[in-house]
Amino acid sequence: xxxxxxxxxxxxxxxxxTEAAIEQNxxxxxxxxxxxxxxxxxxxxxxxxxxxxxSDAESYVNDIDVMILCGGSATDLPEQGPEFAKLFNTxxxxxxxxxxxxYYSAVNEAAISGKKTSIISVGWDPGMFSLNRLMGExxxxxxxxYTFWGKGLSQGHSDAVRRIEGVKGAVQYTIPIEEAVExxxxxxxxxxTTREKHLRECYVVAEEGADLGRIEKEIKTMPNxxxxxxxxxxxxxxxxxxxxxxxxxxxxxxxxxGKTGEGTNQIVEYSLKLDSNPEFTSSILVAYARAAYxxxxxxxIGAKTVFDVPVGLLSPKSPEQLRKELx
Amino acid sequence: xxxxxxxxxxxxxxxxxTEAAIEQNxxxxxxxxxxxxxxxxxxxxxxxxxxxxxSDAESYVNDIDVMILCGGSATDLPEQGPEFAKLFNTxxxxxxxxxxxxYYSAVNEAAISGKKTSIISVGWDPGMFSLNRLMGExxxxxxxxYTFWGKGLSQGHSDAVRRIEGVKGAVQYTIPIEEAVExxxxxxxxxxTTREKHLRECYVVAEEGADLGRIEKEIKTMPNxxxxxxxxxxxxxxxxxxxxxxxxxxxxxxxxxGKTGEGTNQIVEYSLKLDSNPEFTSSILVAYARAAYxxxxxxxIGAKTVFDVPVGLLSPKSPEQLRKELx
Numbered sequence: 001x002x003x004x005x006x007x008x009x010x011x012x013x014x015x016x017x018t019e020a021a022i023e024q025n026x027x028x029x030x031x032x033x034x035x036x037x038x039x040x041x042x043x044x045x046x047x048x049x050x051x052x053x054x055s056d057a058e059s060y061v062n063d064i065d066v067m068i069l070c071g072g073s074a075t076d077l078p079e080q081g082p083e084f085a086k087l088f089n090t091x092x093x094x095x096x097x098x099x100x101x102x103y104y105s106a107v108n109e110a111a112i113s114g115k116k117t118s119i120i121s122v123g124w125d126p127g128m129f130s131l132n133r134l135m136g137e138x139x140x141x142x143x144x145x146y147t148f149w150g151k152g153l154s155q156g157h158s159d160a161v162r163r164i165e166g167v168k169g170a171v172q173y174t175i176p177i178e179e180a181v182e183x184x185x186x187x188x189x190x191x192x193t194t195r196e197k198h199l200r201e202c203y204v205v206a207e208e209g210a211d212l213g214r215i216e217k218e219i220k221t222m223p224n225x226x227x228x229x230x231x232x233x234x235x236x237x238x239x240x241x242x243x244x245x246x247x248x249x250x251x252x253x254x255x256x257x258g259k260t261g262e263g264t265n266q267i268v269e270y271s272l273k274l275d276s277n278p279e280f281t282s283s284i285l286v287a288y289a290r291a292a293y294x295x296x297x298x299x300x301i302g303a304k305t306v307f308d309v310p311v312g313l314l315s316p317k318s319p320e321q322l323r324k325e326l327x
Numbered sequence: 328x329x330x331x332x333x334x335x336x337x338x339x340x341x342x343x344x345t346e347a348a349i350e351q352n353x354x355x356x357x358x359x360x361x362x363x364x365x366x367x368x369x370x371x372x373x374x375x376x377x378x379x380x381x382s383d384a385e386s387y388v389n390d391i392d393v394m395i396l397c398g399g400s401a402t403d404l405p406e407q408g409p410e411f412a413k414l415f416n417t418x419x420x421x422x423x424x425x426x427x428x429x430y431y432s433a434v435n436e437a438a439i440s441g442k443k444t445s446i447i448s449v450g451w452d453p454g455m456f457s458l459n460r461l462m463g464e465x466x467x468x469x470x471x472x473y474t475f476w477g478k479g480l481s482q483g484h485s486d487a488v489r490r491i492e493g494v495k496g497a498v499q500y501t502i503p504i505e506e507a508v509e510x511x512x513x514x515x516x517x518x519x520t521t522r523e524k525h526l527r528e529c530y531v532v533a534e535e536g537a538d539l540g541r542i543e544k545e546i547k548t549m550p551n552x553x554x555x556x557x558x559x560x561x562x563x564x565x566x567x568x569x570x571x572x573x574x575x576x577x578x579x580x581x582x583x584x585g586k587t588g589e590g591t592n593q594i595v596e597y598s599l600k601l602d603s604n605p606e607f608t609s610s611i612l613v614a615y616a617r618a619a620y621x622x623x624x625x626x627x628i629g630a631k632t633v634f635d636v637p638v639g640l641l642s643p644k645s646p647e648q649l650r651k652e653l654x
Contacts, residue, residue, distance in 0.1 A: 260347060266602060274593050
């Protein structure tokens with residue numbers, strides 16, 4: 001069997017997860033990892049995989065079927081997304097919700113000009129959660145959709161705490177409030193404020209002699225990040241942080257609660273409990289790389305999202321096999 | 328806006344649910360209900376909807392965009408599926424798993440000959456559960472998939488109990504065994520026998536003077552239906568049966584438990600808690616009717632399953648709106 005040849009752009013948590021995920025899929029092969037760093041400083045797991053500077057990518061247009069872009073949404077993807085979409089079929093996990101329409105347009109134009117297929121905003125949110133929000137409201141038009149995140153480590157919020165003066169290290173967990181979740185599961189369709197849905201819990205290593213009261217207050221009153229939430233702050237040692245808070249666990253649920261008739265509540269719930277957030281996201285990127293390759297072979301060029309992809313294209317199995325084994 | 332014109336074939340629980348579901352979708356309109364019964368004996372909710380004999384369907388080929396086939400899999404659909412697929416875009420809930428490949432071929436041939444689009448085996452299992460089984464194994468190739476059903480009223484098992492001599496009425500509930508579910512949720516990936524996954528609970532109204540011991544024994548030893556399960560039998564009064572066991576509640580969950588790296592378990596769960604099994608199935612049929620209409624407009628003819636349908640086609644919203652609001 002001819003394998004689907006994959007390239008990775010960016011070798012952080014997501015890039016490493018993508019390398020591991022490709023190993024689990026026998027119809028795929030990782031050809032090269034491209035990085036902005038000096039290739040000699042990038043150490044991939046499989047020594048047979050080439051490590052190249054990102055500026056060399058263009059000469060691999062005939063050797064790579066799908067490029068998985070593992071950069072971040074803030075600065076990497078707005079540039080790399082359209083640039084690579086001209087040359088390769090691509091997958092990315094662009095997740096700045098408010099700017100998705102703009103990003104979609106830029107990637108779409110580039111992909112069409114290169115006759116390539118780019119699936120954007122792939123992962124679990126946006127991604128799997130989006131699919132479930134869409135199916136929930138399409139199937140149960142009269143109802144409400146709830147998305148809860150966690151318990152999980154939020155990278156953005158952890159970073160925000162680390163930027164406070166006197167903080168040496170920190171992690172932040174987002175925790176769904178059990179009572180709110182239970183009300184939704186019971187079909188009450190409550191209106192929930194931000195504060196009623198999630199708690200924020202911080203574990204902080206302070207510098208010696210730092211004013212703990214001030215740090216705690218700065219966290220709890222930080223606008224956008226913490227001010228609208230019930231936040232708790234725990235000061236711990238560096239050793240404790242490294243021992244107990246190194247895992248990038250995450251998860252959450254999408255619940256659609258609808259009514260189809262007199263007194264008939266219908267509850268649909270999709271939930272994730274992840275030991276590794278980046279490894280799970282990478283696994284989704286890899287499955288969608290298979291779909292991008294196939295969509296392109298079918299002549300479906302341009303930018304796509306998870307909404308545009310027939311689900312069967314994610315599986316290595318044939319349509320006959322899927323109907324027989326999984327339907 | 329031009330509405331999608333729908334016809335219903337068969338007016339049992341599923342047909343009634345479909346009528347109600349169409350009412351919740353403003354881009355659709357129910358044109359007619361076709362039945363094998365004398366149309367005068369079929370009473371639909373909305374008096375503006377025509378009720379016609381099934382033999383009149385053919386003259387409606389220009390008035391109906393999608394025909395939703397609400398008959399059963401045992402005898403109705405094997406005949407009606409291919410017959411209607413020649414003339415109309417169709418949706419059905421064919422659920423005899425073992426015969427799906429054969430049914431698919433027959434419908435596919437008919438639909439191609441009539442240039443129509445037929446989505447078969449739509450509902451929650453097969454249907455939503457199938458999608459989640461597929462996505463689970465495509466995203467987490469190293470792992471195991473578990474499907475649990477219930478707590479729910481099983482029509483087939485209830486019928487089997489009712490056929491026993493001396494039984495006046497009965498319902499059977501399929502109940503997932505909590506301990507097995509918890510082991511799966513913890514990521515243990517256990518091998519579970521039939522008996523370890525589900526319990527069966529029967530509520531039986533016996534005829535006066537019937538031998539209760541014999542009825543109980545006949546139930547518990549019935550091959551295929553009960554012999555492989557832990558089964559409990561409760562004898563109750565006719566009044567109790569009518570008061571407490573009239574709801575067609577059902578549900579269940581599909582859990583994928585996979586590993587993406589050293590010690591990183593990832594658990595994905597899709598679960599349903601339904602007050603009305605037929606109304607939920609109908610709601611899914613109606614959302615897929617929208618997709619069938621659109622696929623046909625795109626020239627994608629032949630038989631399809633939920634695996635072949637881009638999820639975005641289920642929603643009345645435009646692709647732009649979906650990207651903006653739901654991604």
